[in-house]
Amino acid sequence: MELDAIDRRILREVQLNNRMTSEELGALVGLSATACQRRLKHLRAERVIEADVAIVSPRKVGRPLTTLVQVSLERERADIIDRFKAAIRDTPEIMTGYYVTGDADFLLVVTARDMEDFEQFTRRFFYENQDIKGFKTMVVIDRVKAGFGLPLEV
Amino acid sequence: MELDAIDRRILREVQLNNRMTSEELGALVGLSATACQRRLKHLRAERVIEADVAIVSPRKVGRPLTTLVQVSLERERADIIDRFKAAIRDTPEIMTGYYVTGDADFLLVVTARDMEDFEQFTRRFFYENQDIKGFKTMVVIDRVKAGFGLPLEV
């Protein structure tokens, strides 16, 4: 699907706020409400917009601690990788898992209530996954960007 | 603000889809549409829901490459940290920046069109930020979870 400049402007806006009225959005991008809606519908149908979601505050729901966990697996075998991906999907504490090149195999974004909660999680998770060789934890002190916005201007 | 079980159920749903009608949402959580709306309004006002956004496909907008970049700064001085945070905010290629404990100071999530594009970015970014001591890149092969959902059940 081809995106023109207006599509990109629309995406830029809805990445920040998808609850605007088409009227408001149209005013921002210089289009009528109807035209905006047609484009939005298209962008959703073509999965350029993958989802429309509410961003929930980790702190407000009692999970103020975020950690980044680098995981190394025993072997880089396809079936082991796949099994580990499935484990990530089945583990609610893990918000995101990146399968990466480099000295670790995965980087996990994990939320927890506090340090003790996190430690219990690691014990359980690493006990249940015998394929794990080792892991290394970074504790997040601060997150700088909301972090879901793709650059549509560069 | 106190969250009860129904609030959590609502949050769980809108984290996946915030464009449901209150009618549908009510059916899912066992509440009337009006009650749902009242709760949602509350959750937004209290910033339990921080934002409502569209998730855009990196691939579909021409940025299929994601990298995780661990950055070490020359000194861990407050003003240097703050200056670097500002640089993150001003750099559209960086989707998220985590200020972390551990052997690196920051972990950045960076998108790019391809490897060449990424290399040009690093040259520019590290040239512009003299505080950077070094960095280490992991290339993302696969991302396992959409990655924005907080666990409201555990």
Next chain:
DNA sequence: AGTGAAATTTATCTAAC
């Protein structure tokens, strides 16, 4: 592609229970 107007659906607000 775009607009504008009518028809439909949805959200919001209030009142009463």
Next chain:
DNA sequence: GTTAGATAAATTTCACT
């Protein structure tokens, strides 16, 4: 917490440029 009704607003459909 619920339903019901009034109002306002958003979305969709359609005719048309």
